[in-house]
Amino acid sequence: DGGITQSPKYLFRKEGQNVTLSCEQNLNHDAMYWYRQDPGQGLRLIYYSQIVNDFQKGDIAEGYSVSREKKESFPLTVTSAQKNPTAFYLCASRPGRVTDTQYFGPGTRLTVL
Amino acid sequence: QKEVEQNSGPLSVPEGAIASLNCTYSDRGSQSFFWYRQYSGKSPELIMFIYSNGDKEDGRFTAQLNKASQYVSLLIRDSQPSDSATYLCAASIIQGAQKLVFGQGTRLTINP
Numbered sequence: 001d002g003g004i005t006q007s008p009k010y011l012f013r014k015e016g017q018n019v020t021l022s023c024e025q026n027l028n029h030d031a032m033y034w035y036r037q038d039p040g041q042g043l044r045l046i047y048y049s050q051i052v053n054d055f056q057k058g059d060i061a062e063g064y065s066v067s068r069e070k071k072e073s074f075p076l077t078v079t080s081a082q083k084n085p086t087a088f089y090l091c092a093s094r095p096g097r098v099t100d101t102q103y104f105g106p107g108t109r110l111t112v113l
Numbered sequence: 114q115k116e117v118e119q120n121s122g123p124l125s126v127p128e129g130a131i132a133s134l135n136c137t138y139s140d141r142g143s144q145s146f147f148w149y150r151q152y153s154g155k156s157p158e159l160i161m162f163i164y165s166n167g168d169k170e171d172g173r174f175t176a177q178l179n180k181a182s183q184y185v186s187l188l189i190r191d192s193q194p195s196d197s198a199t200y201l202c203a204a205s206i207i208q209g210a211q212k213l214v215f216g217q218g219t220r221l222t223i224n225p
Contacts, residue, residue: 031210040121042201042215043157050210058212090156094211101147102213104156 003027004105006091011110013078013085021076021108023091031094032074033102036060036087043090049074078110086112115140117204119216128225132189136202136216139183143204146178146185147213151199160200161187192223 004025013019023032031050035043045058049068063082068074078085088109092102116139126132145164149157163169163176175188189196199218206212
């Protein structure tokens with residue numbers, strides 16, 4: 001099956017802990033994105049990457065970090081510096097042309113205990 | 114700040130009627146526009162995209178774009194209860210890379 005997978009589906013974090021959310025795609029897409037969605041709100045861009053070993057901050061990058069060591073993988077780490085991390089996290093990918101559509105993974109719901 | 118605005122609703126429409134969802138955007142440099150449907154607790158799925166002025170039809174869905182008025186809309190004909198969801202409008206901005214700016218979404222309920 002081709003697609004975008006995110007794991008885990010649900011994640012619980014204690015305050016002060018770092019956690020890493022996985023995003024993998026086998027669509028051979030060049031670009032990958034991380035968004036955050038809070039209840040009743042749209043999506044806000046955290047980080048994005050157009051090619052391997054390169055990534056850029058989005059609108060709300062503080063308290064987050066990413067890596068892009070492989071084309072297929074774009075993990076997101078939520079650090080203890082992120083003061084309000086409880087949210088629905090969505091990974092997306094896009095084929096090579098900048099006009100192409102972004103497609104979303106199933107999401108990870110992170111809750112801070 | 115580049116913005117996309119949607120009426121958050123809820124918008125309630127009887128089954129079989131036409132649902133009309135609207136979106137305005139602030140950045141005239143926006144090139145493409147996307148409508149995503151999001152069921153509760155799920156991730157967004159693409160319904161349609163449009164980049165030229167005018168109408169684009171796909172089955173029961175019609176997207177309309179008016180760049181002069183900076184206005185995008187989505188019409189759903191013959192609305193079904195399964196169309197009940199939140200609809201997200203997004204504008205594509207190309208600044209070296211493609212970025213999408215999302216509205217807050219409109220919650221649509223189709224009443225049987």
